[in-house]
Amino acid sequence: MPTSITISDLKGLIQEVLKEKTDQPLVESSYSQVINIVRGQKESIYQFGIMTAENPRGKPADATFNNKANAELEAELQKRGYGYSKIGGKFGGSKENSFLIRNIAYHEMVDLGYKFKQEAVIFATKKKDDPFMTFIYVDTTTPSGTIGDKKEVVLSDESVQSREDFFSSVGSGEKEKKFLIPFFDDGYNTKRFTNAGRTIGDKS
Numbered sequence: 001m002p003t004s005i006t007i008s009d010l011k012g013l014i015q016e017v018l019k020e021k022t023d024q025p026l027v028e029s030s031y032s033q034v035i036n037i038v039r040g041q042k043e044s045i046y047q048f049g050i051m052t053a054e055n056p057r058g059k060p061a062d063a064t065f066n067n068k069a070n071a072e073l074e075a076e077l078q079k080r081g082y083g084y085s086k087i088g089g090k091f092g093g094s095k096e097n098s099f100l101i102r103n104i105a106y107h108e109m110v111d112l113g114y115k116f117k118q119e120a121v122i123f124a125t126k127k128k129d130d131p132f133m134t135f136i137y138v139d140t141t142t143p144s145g146t147i148g149d150k151k152e153v154v155l156s157d158e159s160v161q162s163r164e165d166f167f168s169s170v171g172s173g174e175k176e177k178k179f180l181i182p183f184f185d186d187g188y189n190t191k192r193f194t195n196a197g198r199t200i201g202d203k204s
Helices: 007-017 031-038 063-080 106-115
Strands: 047-051 084-091 098-102 120-125 134-139 146-151 167-170 177-179 188-195 198-203
Touching: 031 084, 031 098, 031 167, 031 177, 047 106, 063 098, 063 106, 106 120, 106 134
Parallel strands: none
Antiparallel strands: 047 098, 047 120, 084 098, 084 167, 120 134, 134 146, 167 177, 188 198
């Protein structure tokens, strides 16, 4: 005889579907794990955000403040049930520790950016039938947020690896690997193609 499905069983199935959001954070992620998410190559992740709680409004803060602020952001992500990866980077001469937050909604990224007094956050999303992410630079100095730029390109070639500023990264020292979303660089158009698994953009 066919087995009937109870409401409890159905709730369990729904929880499994939502597991990508509520699983344990990938705190120490490899570069390949992170870059596959960024390139849109992980099917279960259709959108994500990148932000830090350090250096509010783009002004350098001391290590004590930054560590405390990021700890508060991490606790908030855990409270809201989002999985995340910890990444690094350097922007405007200041090193920053950030979070790549999996399957977070746009309005929550704006809310977190404003709450933690960030000048901007990055939100990325893709349509179901599109393998590529669209990256959005969002000014979060106001509660509603303002879109500053959009790109459909992520760079990780040798020119990015040699950069000294304005990049995101995974690892440290000799193991550090970098990637870059070229916001506000009009030299990159929206043409996209893959080369040996790397999503890159044409230079106009």
